[in-house]
Amino acid sequence: MFTAIRAQSLPAIAPLVRRYCVPVVNIFDRKVKRLQRERAAKSDDVALYDYIKEEVGYRLSDRIFDVKRVFKNAVDLGAGRGYVTNHVLGETVEQLTAVDLSPTMLAQIKGTPGLDFRVREMDEEKFDFGADSLDLVVSSLSLHWINDLPACFRAVNRALRPDGVFIGAMFGGETLYELRSSLQLAEVERRGGISPHLSPFTQIRDVGMLLNRANFNMLTIDTDEIVVGFPSMFELMWDLKGMAESNAAFNRALHISRETM
DSSP states (O other), X not given: OEEEEXXXXXXXXXXXXXXXXXXXXXXXXXXXXXXHHHHHHTSTTGGGGOHHHHHHHHHHHHHHHHSOSOEEEEEEETOTTTTTGGGOXXXXXXXXXXXXXXHHHHHTOOOOTTOEEEEEEOOGGGOOOOTTOEEEEEEESOGGGXXXXXXXXXXXXXXXXEEXXXXXXXXXXXXTHHHHHHHHHHHHHHHSSOOOOSOOOBOHHHHHHHHHHTTEEEEEEOOOOOOOOOSSHHHHHHHXXXXXXXXXXXXXOSOOXXXXX
16 A cells, blocks of 8 residues: 655656657556456446455545545545445545446445545546546556556646645555466466466556656555455456456456466
8 A cells, every 4th residue: 555645746856858659568458457347346246356455445544544634525536336435435525526437337336424525537647637626536457457657646646735635545565366377387387388368467666757757756655465365366367357357458468377376
């Protein structure tokens, strides 16, 4: 998880340097991710697969109470089924907008009594709230599917008022390490190479660097380890599908061969 404060605006001094534009390579297929979330939200047993996101959303919402102030305007970025919104109190946040790719997930958000909240269907990559319009942005387990994370952080920083707060949680680089290692070893042994069955995750050290570059300061970054046991990889992959966390990379392998399993 991380907490960051938008720095106070300072007069800009243009440095006399040559700037180079590095094109953004899209790793994730956002259309596929939307379909995955819609499919998961329409499942009759969708709540069975919320255990990780509910736990992380609860922990993240608790961070809001650590900031001793009332937030006038807030956004839950990548809200899903309200994993954060459903724990936010009206005494802390006056108005909250829940944003997500999936309209079906947004329709399932309940909120809390007394909380003034609304929903808005929006791709998290196209965060377009007005400049200096928000006091708080929270995002729980959604940012790891963003193609251009630096641009997303800059957009959040632009939307926050000076001293606005950005609180987020992402899956880190060691997520699903056991599954990734097992599949890679099996494929090297059986097929002589590896296929991208799992999406890449951002390293913790990179998150801090990107937030700094986006002009956030007073950073607090920590890691929580949540261990869940499964009888085999099949149960794990079934749960990932139910969470809408299946691989959405453009170069993903569409199946796992029988000999690898």
